[in-house]
Amino acid sequence: MKQMWIRVLCGVALAVILGGTAAQAAVELNMYYPVAVGGPITKVIDDMIAEFEKANPGIKVKAVYAGNYDDTRVKALAAVKANQPVQLSVLFSIDLFELMDQDAIVPFDEVATSAEDKQWLSSFYPSLMQNSKAKGKIWGVPFQRSTIVMYYNKDAFKEAGLDPNKPPVTWQEMAEMAQKLTKKDASGNVTRWGVQIPSTGYAYWMFQALCIQNGLELMNQDGDQTYFDKPEVVEALQYWRDLAAKYKVMPEGTIDWGTLRQKFLEGATAIMWHTTGNLTAVREGAKFDFGVSMLPASKRRGSPTGGGNFYIFKNASAEERKASLKFIQFMTSPELSARWSMATGYVATSPAAYKTATLEKYVADFPAAAVARDQFQYSVAELAVHENARVKKFLDDAIQSVLTGAKSPKDALGGAQQQAERLLKPYR
Amino acid sequence: MHSIRPKKTMRIDSKTARWVNAWLLLLPAAVLMVAFTHFPIVGGFFASFFSTARQGRPSKFVGLDNYSYMLNDPVFWQVLGNNFLYAMGTIPLSVGLALLMAVWVNGRLFGRAVVRTAYFTPTILPMIAVANIWLFFYTPQIGLLDKIRGLFGLASHSWLGDPGTALACLMVLAVWKDAGFFMIFYLAALQGISPELEEAAVIEGAGRWYFFRRVTLPLLMPTTLFVVVNATINSFKLVDHIFILTKGGPDNASSLLLYYIYEVAFGFWDTAYASTLTVVLLAILGGLAVTQFAYLEKRVHYQ
Secondary structure, eight states: OHHHHHHHHHHHHHHHHHHHHHHHSOEEEEEEEOOOSSSSHHHHHHHHHHHHHHHOTTEEEEEEEOSSHHHHHHHHHHHHHTTOOOOEEEEEGGGHHHHHHTTOEEOHHHHOOSHHHHHHHTSSOHHHHGGGEETTEEOOEEEEEEEEEEEEEHHHHHHTTOOTTOOOOBHHHHHHHHHHHOEEOTTSOEEEEEEEOOOSSSHHHHHHHHHHHTTOOSBOTTSSOBOTTSHHHHHHHHHHHHHHHTSOOSOSSOOOHHHHHHHHHTTSEEEEEEEGGGHHHHHHHOSSOEEEEOOOBSSSOOOBEEEEEEEEETTSOHHHHHHHHHHHHHHTSHHHHHHHHHHHOOBOSSHHHHTSHHHHHHHHHOGGGGHHHHHGGGOBOOOOOTTHHHHHHHHHHHHHHHHTTSSOHHHHHHHHHHHHHHHHGGGO | OTTHHHHHHHHHHHHHHHHHHHHHHHHHHHHHHIIIIIHHHHHHHHHTTBOOOBTTBOOOBOTTHHHHHHHTOHHHHHHHHHHHHHHHHHHHHHHHHHHHHHHHHHSOOTTHHHHHHHHHHHHHSOHHHHHHHHHHHHSTTTSHHHHHHHHTTOOOOOTTTSTTTHHHHHHHHHHHHHHHHHHHHHHHHHHTSOHHHHHHHHHHTOOHHHHIIIIIHHHTHHHHHHHHHHHHHHHHHOOHHHHHHTTTOSTTTTOOHHHHHHIIIIISOOHHHHHHHHHHHHHHHHHHHHHIIIIIHHHOOOO
């Protein structure tokens, strides 16, 4: 009898000990992370995570690098649907409606409740928050954010007799300068193109920049209406097509997003439009003097913002949500945001980050680093609608069919609008 | 009487035992097949008659709506046409090349082992890695292909960005990757052909080409059937390189049926429509398998 009591006591003691350690065991967070540009992005993120874990021993963070933005969304959502543990992710800022429709994420308003948290939520650049808000709530926190900027080869400008410190500021100027910059060899083949705008992967993003510059946004704020067939939009696509067909300053066919940076670095194009997220990689790879400027204007200047936001998933427990918030606050703090910006070229997400001593000095030495930030005053939200992936594909296909000379801008965009309309009607 | 009965019981028992034994042996494979092949096929077939659930709009029975949407979907017809072209281009080329290479390295040849290994190497490389290498071959201006063309004074060309060449670029890669694999089968079959046949043919005065056409080729028919079936399946199921090279673009010019299914299922999360497309893919592959076995079987000469 006595022996049995001892056994029971031992059992209870053991249970208490085990339970105690279980409560103290680290909260484990899984985060999917997209990599869209060159350079050692994963190393930078891993280092930041290590630092966070050191400061917060109770939390473990595992980053899963899952390809580009689309691949990452696919994998993160698949994990959610399969009830795999995934508590937070960096995903496309424009996947907001899609993630809401799939019922996958929670608004930050529900997690970040203290006065301090509220303060933190309002510390970011307002133009970066445009893609975070819907139905009166904040669903995403900006981290890996960018705008499109124009990289240009100053040596090529000098060679062509252009002022290397005066990049084109209008569409007309860009076409004219590009004609001077286009170089041919003895047999008449082009060895250097004037300008290249990538049209795979993120064609709609580049196109949106052209449309904003031409005075029109592609969709409404509620994400249930698109304006693909408006005259301004058709005109913008015509200009893009004309760069190859009329001005002969851009190669025929589509231009690959991924290999364009390499082409710029090897002098195969004098100007390229690309994400500011490539800035540091271009700086490290360029063997010539290069400049960075805002995109040129038609009726106005403009670029959509782009890139990834932090999201917290619905299936995270209360404790995991709190830990996720802590991690996100750490990652978006001014110091880390500044460091991230210097390591990659992505914009730092808050004014406070640009006031840190390190970033202030960096920008003073390398003014190109501030171009994207300065462009904020002209930037608007990136294309985000319900059923985003599908609507985006309609537009991408239309753009590619025009750039390859298969369709006229009016026909292609009219078709895309019709398809988008059919899909978005039920959401109004 | 009594002496017979136990004997009879034993006979039934051993028969039942054999039965049970056989089914037990089949069970593990059968369970896996049913769980991961047959059940999803049936599930997908049923799903194709329902709408995709969205927030606030649960899935409901829609009859043949998904199928009529498919018939009106221009992208579906385009990828189907692409897939047909892709199959017509890659199957004869890769099989023909495999046969040629096999005959070549089967003969007495200096450095035969090296050549065999070289031919087989593309097979062992992962498709994704290979596609990344080829991406830089095809890249306009700075890619290998354009550098070589540049030596001859030819203009650079956007190989993957031109709808006229994008699909062909994928086909070249597929042939390059598959031919070496099929060569192995032909090589094995060639070595199984008795040398006496060749000696007899030489004595009879048959030419090498005649011997190849009338003796070797018919003897290789079982291998050819196997290889063609595999090549056909590959042309429908191998789409890894599309992810790296073109993402189906420009304007779906290089998209194949399975890649489109992936896009619809995991890009758009329209699982109902993806099921519909999958049913079509299965019907095509099933139909092909039946015709191939029914038609070619008659022409196959087994030794």
